[in-house]
Structures are given as C-alpha cells and as structure tokens.
Amino acid sequence: MKIYNSLTRRKEEFVPLEAGKVKMYACGITVSGDAHIGHAFQAIVYDVFRNFLEKKGYAVTYARNYTDVDDKIIAKSHETGIPADEYARRMIEKTDRVMHEAHIGDPTLLLKATEHIDDIISFIQDLIRGGHAYEGAHGDVYFDVDSFPAYGHLSGRDKEDMLDGVRVENDESKKNAYDFALWKAAKPGEIAWDSPWGKGRPGWHIECSAMNRAAFGDRIDIHGGGRDLIFPHHENEIAQTEALTGKPFANYWVHNGLIKINGQKMSKSLGNVLLLEDLLKKYSDEALKFALLSANYRGDVNVTDNLFPDAEAHLVRFYTLIEKAEAAFPQEEGGMPAIDEKFDAAMEDDFNTALALSDLFGYFKDVARLLGENDPAARRMTNQIKATYGLLGVFRRDAKEYLSAYAAEEEIPEAVRAVAEERLAARQNKDWATSDALREKLKGMGYAVKDSKSGYTLSKL
Numbered sequence: 001m002k003i004y005n006s007l008t009r010r011k012e013e014f015v016p017l018e019a020g021k022v023k024m025y026a027c028g029i030t031v032s033g034d035a036h037i038g039h040a041f042q043a044i045v046y047d048v049f050r051n052f053l054e055k056k057g058y059a060v061t062y063a064r065n066y067t068d069v070d071d072k073i074i075a076k077s078h079e080t081g082i083p084a085d086e087y088a089r090r091m092i093e094k095t096d097r098v099m100h101e102a103h104i105g106d107p108t109l110l111l112k113a114t115e116h117i118d119d120i121i122s123f124i125q126d127l128i129r130g131g132h133a134y135e136g137a138h139g140d141v142y143f144d145v146d147s148f149p150a151y152g153h154l155s156g157r158d159k160e161d162m163l164d165g166v167r168v169e170n171d172e173s174k175k176n177a178y179d180f181a182l183w184k185a186a187k188p189g190e191i192a193w194d195s196p197w198g199k200g201r202p203g204w205h206i207e208c209s210a211m212n213r214a215a216f217g218d219r220i221d222i223h224g225g226g227r228d229l230i231f232p233h234h235e236n237e238i239a240q241t242e243a244l245t246g247k248p249f250a251n252y253w254v255h256n257g258l259i260k261i262n263g264q265k266m267s268k269s270l271g272n273v274l275l276l277e278d279l280l281k282k283y284s285d286e287a288l289k290f291a292l293l294s295a296n297y298r299g300d301v302n303v304t305d306n307l308f309p310d311a312e313a314h315l316v317r318f319y320t321l322i323e324k325a326e327a328a329f330p331q332e333e334g335g336m337p338a339i340d341e342k343f344d345a346a347m348e349d350d351f352n353t354a355l356a357l358s359d360l361f362g363y364f365k366d367v368a369r370l371l372g373e374n375d376p377a378a379r380r381m382t383n384q385i386k387a388t389y390g391l392l393g394v395f396r397r398d399a400k401e402y403l404s405a406y407a408a409e410e411e412i413p414e415a416v417r418a419v420a421e422e423r424l425a426a427r428q429n430k431d432w433a434t435s436d437a438l439r440e441k442l443k444g445m446g447y448a449v450k451d452s453k454s455g456y457t458l459s460k461l
Contacts, residue, residue, distance in 0.1 A: 001056065001348040003222070004298060006230065006253040007154050011350055016221050017251065021059045023216045024050065025250075026107075027208060027225035027233065028064040031091035032072035035098050037274040037288075037303065038226070038259040038266060044289055044393070045256045045297045045351075046224050047105045051391045052347050063109035063215050065208060066092055069201055074190055084191040085114065098277045102285040103393060109215055113207040117193050120202045120210040123244065124182045132243040137173035139185030139198040145178050148239045154253060155231035180236055182206045205236035212249075213241065223250035227257055227298075257300040266303075274303065284406050287312040289393040293353040306450075310457045315394065316407050317417070318360065321367045323399035325382040332376045335384030339363065343388045353392060360385070361455045365421055412458050416445050420458055423449065 002011040016022050026046040029039050043064070050062045067073075068088035077084035092112070099106075113120075124141055127133035132147045145151050152158055181203035186192035192199040202210075212220060218241075225234060234253065241249040258265070261272040279288060291311035295301050339359075346355040363385060370378035386395040412420075423438035442449050447458050 002350055003252050003254060004350045005251075006255050007250075012252065014252070016058065017219055020057070021061070022053050022222065023061055023063075023220040024053075024222040024224070025063045025065075025208070025212050025216070025220055026223075027229055028066055029095060030067040030070055030072060031088050031095060032070070032076050033091070033268075035095045035276045036259075036266070037276060037279060037292075039095075040099070040102060040104065040276045040288065041259060041292050041301060042224075042226055042256055043099060043104045044102075044292060048293065048353065048392060049222070049224070049254075049351055050105070050107075052351065055344075055391060056348075061109065061216070062107045063111055063212070064107040065111040065113070065211055066095075067204065067207060068092065068112050068114050069191060070204055077191075078189070088114070098280070101280055102276060102288065103396070104285075111211045111215065113202060113211070116207070116211050116214055117202070119214045120206055121183075121193075121195050123206060123210040123213065123240070125196065126244055127182065127240065130244065132240075133182055134175065135197055136171050138171065139183075139200055140171060140181055141183035141197055142171075142174055142179040143182055143236070143240060143243075144175060145180070145239065146176060148243045150242070151239050152235065154235050154238055157231055157235070180205060180232065182240070205233055206240060208233075209237050209240040209244075212237075213245075218245040218247050218249075220250050222252045222254060224254045224256070227255040230255060256297045257295070260300050260302045262304055263302060279308065283308045283312055284315070284402070286315055286394045286397070286402075287406075290315060290357065293392055294357050296354050297351060306452075306457070310452055312406055313457050314360075314455060316403065317412075318364050318395070319397075319399045319402045320407075321364050321371070321378075322382045322386070322395070323403060324371055325367060325378040326399060328371060328374070329376045329379035332379035333383070334380050335387060336377075336380055337384070339381070339384045340388045356389075356392070360389070361424070365425070368417075368421070412447070416442065416447050416458065419445065420447075420449055420456060424456055427451070 001014045003014050004010070005012050024046070026042065029035060046062065046064070050060050053060045069084065073088055074084050077087050080087060082090070124133060127143065128135070128141070131144070133141055133143050135141050183195060183197055183200050184203055185197070186199040186201065190201070192201055223234070238249050260266060261274065264270060264272060266272055266274065287308055291307050292301055294311070342359060343356050346352040346359070363381060367378050367381050370381065390396050419438055419442055423435050423442070426434040426438060439449055443461065446461050448461050450457050450459070
C-alpha cells in the first residue's frame with residue numbers, strides 16, 4: 001500500500017510505526033461558523049482513510065480536533081454577546097449534528113483545545129527550557145524559528161518568503177519577525193487562562209502539537225489536513241514537536257485539496273460559501289460523497305452547478321438497477337470477489353477513490369445486461385457493490401427507500417438509457433463517429449446528453 005507523503009513529495013510504501021496499528025491525526029474545524037462543504041470534504045477524506053486502513057486489518061486510532069478558542073471565535077463572542085466558551089460549545093454541538101446527518105463517522109478521539117490547556121502550557125515550558133522558545137515583553141511566548149534549522153522543509157519555503165501571507169504579531173521584543181506565537185497574553189474582555197507568563201490563551205499552532213502528544217506520544221503515523229494548512233500551520237507543528245522531542249513527528253503528511261465554486265476559491269468575502277446543512281436539504285449525503293470522492297483527494301474539487309445534481313442522477317440510476325436485481329432474484333446470495341479486489345487495488349494506490357468510483361459505470365452496465373439476460377449474476381454483482389462501496393459511504397441505504405426520496409420526477413426511459421450506454425461505450429473505445437451518431441439519435445428521442453469525467457447525464461429537450 002502506498003501513500004503520497006507531502007514531506008518527501010512522492011508516494012511511499014506504508015509501514016506503520018507499530019505493526020498492525022495506526023495512529024492518525026487530522027486537523028479539524030475552527031468553530032467560528034457553520035460547517036461548510038470544505039469541512040465536510042476533509043472529514044469525509046480522513047474517514048475513508050480510517051475505514052480502508054481498518055479493512056486492511058489495522059487497528060486505527062484516529063484523532064480529529066476542534067479549535068474552540070482563537071481570534072475568530074473571540075470576535076464572534078463580542079459580536080453576539082455570547083461568552084466565547086459557550087459560543088464554541090454551541091457551534092461544536094451544531095457541527096457534530098450536521099456531520100452525523102451526513103453520515104460521516106466520528107473519530108476515535110475528538111480533541112478540543114480548551115480541554116488541553118495544561119498540556120499546552122507544559123509543552124511551551126519544555127520548549128523554553130530547551131532554548132526553542134522565549135517570553136516577549138508583554139506576556140506573549142514565541143517559538144524561536146532560528147533554533148530549528150529544518151524549518152521550511154514541508155512547505156519548501158525559506159526565510160525570505162515565509163512571512164508572505166502570514167499575519168505577524170507586532171511585538172518589538174520578538175527576536176525575528178517570523179517567530180510565531182505559542183502563548184498570547186490576554187486582552188481586556190478576552191477568554192483567558194492562568195499561566196506562568198500571566199493570563200492568556202494558546203496560539204493556534206501549539207494546540208495540535210500538544211494534543212497530539214497527549215493522545216499519542218512523541219510520534220504518529222499519519223498527519224492530515226487541508227492543503228492550505230501546509231504553511232504555516234503544519235510547518236509550525238513540525239518545528240514545535242521535533243524541536244521538543246528530537247524525533248520525526250509524523251511518518252506521512254497527507255493533504256486533501258480545496259473546494260472551488262465554479263472555478264473560484266470558496267470564501268465568505270466572495271459570498272460563495274456552501275454550508276453542509278443547506279446542501280443536505282437538497283441532496284443525499286451519498287451524492288455529496290460520490291461527487292467529492294470522484295476526484296483525487298489531493299486535487300481541488302470544482303463545485304459547479306451540475307456537480308451534485310449529476311452525482312444524484314448517477315446514484316438514482318445505480319439504485320434503480322439494484323432494486324431491479326433484488327426484485328428479480330430475491331433469494332440470490334453471494335458476491336463477486338473480483339470487484340472487491342479491484343477496489344482494494346485502487347485504494348492501495350494512495351486511496352484512489354476516483355478510480356474506484358469510475359469502475360461503477362462498467363459494473364452497472366454489466367448489471368443491466370445481466371438483468372436483460374435474466375442472469376442471477378446481476379444480483380451477485382449488486383450484493384458485492386453494496387458490500388464493497390459502503391466503505392466510501394455509498395449504497396448503504398435500502399434501494400426503494402433511496403429512490404422514494406431522491407428519484408427524479410420523470411424517469412429516463414430504458415430505451416433512451418440503452419442508447420446513452422451504447423454511446424458511452426463508443427466514447428470509451430474512442431469511436432467518435434459512432435458517439436456523434438448516437439448523440440443525434442438521442443436528440444431524435446427528445447433527450448440531450450452531457451458528458452462528464454464520471455460518465456454522462458441526460459436531460460429532456
């Protein structure tokens with residue numbers, strides 16, 4: 001099994017620190033607002049990683065954190081009049097609820113920064129004693145970047161450009177502008193804890209290092225998060241932890257891509273943030289997973305207007321064939337191990353969910369053919385598909401229930417679908433003349449076909 005390691009910039013054979021066990025940590029959500037599709041993508045990706053590692057026989061301890069104290073949460077507290085700790089608690093409850101509605105699995109350990117203040121303070125004290133951190137003039141504590149020569153290896157940045165895009169604390173007592181805060185002195189009206197340096201709160205980066213060490217010790221197997229966290233967050237985590245322990249922090253650094261909305265970065269300033277709660281009112285959680293996992297996890301996902309509707313349409317078509325197979329052969333048991341073997345081969349190559357999901361189009365084409373031949377192998381195929389692909393969070397529902405909830409108002413006639421399938425096969429064989437002819441035939445039947453990476457969609461003219 002191979003995993004792409006962001007630190008070495010190559011795929012590497014996965015070898016755990018301890019045989020048969022995996023320690024995995026993924027940076028979670030800062031609960032200053034509602035969970036959006038980017039948060040869901042990250043949580044889905046690492047839930048899938050955990051599920052597949054468990055399938056391969058590993059005992060996985062998967063930790064995910066909530067940052068429940070930071071500048072944004074304090075700003076929301078001032079804006080709403082709700083104490084910062086209470087605001088964070090409410091947002092965590094809401095986030096947990098919507099993640100459960102999306103059927104995203106809970107981590108083994110759900111860590112919160114405010115529950116690890118003592119661990120954070122102890123960590124900072126050890127860094128100071130080791131000469132890697134120092135107290136500023138006003139009760140802030142900073143990490144001395146120059147004390148860690150390997151700084152910048154993960155991101156590939158040097159000291160000339162490491163300040164780019166990073167907010168720098170304005171403190172004349174800092175040794176260097178690029179030194180970052182481990183502890184922030186309290187300002188009037190802010191939530192704060194007692195510390196050897198006076199009242200204050202943790203800096204963002206130290207939280208994950210301290211919680212990791214409290215949960216797992218000095219080293220972990222896999223550390224994950226969004227690609228936007230590589231610098232400065234993960235770079236700073238490496239510096240803090242390895243400066244303290246003198247050991248490699250994580251054997252594999254993995255990063256999922258980001259969400260774009262019609263080609264643009266998703267951001268509040270652009271007004272294009274898609275909240276998970278709102279999406280679940282329009283689409284099934286399986287459609288969201290199918291759409292997001294149809295791309296390589298390391299790449300960005302471009303959410304177009306058609307992405308989730310197309311995914312739902314594919315699933316309706318697949319569930320329709322599952323329902324027909326179950327109705328035609330109600331007593332047929334067993335599966336087709338070759339489907340599971342091919343799935344595992346894709347996932348063992350850096351969790352290639354895109355390849356695994358693309359195989360479904362060929363499988364269901366075979367199911368349709370076998371149903372036409374009244375062959376019980378159709379049911380065995382759908383049995384195996386459900387058993388195998390449930391790991392990705394799809395085909396977990398009863399077919400009739402799913403179709404009742406999400407089927408389109410007007411079902412595509414079988415004759416039209418057959419022509420579309422024939423055209424898809426022609427395209428896969430690069431028979432463009434036949435493909436064009438079948439497109440025209442579909443027009444004559446009153447339907448337009450739109451191609452996509454995962455297949456096609458049909459719509460009435």
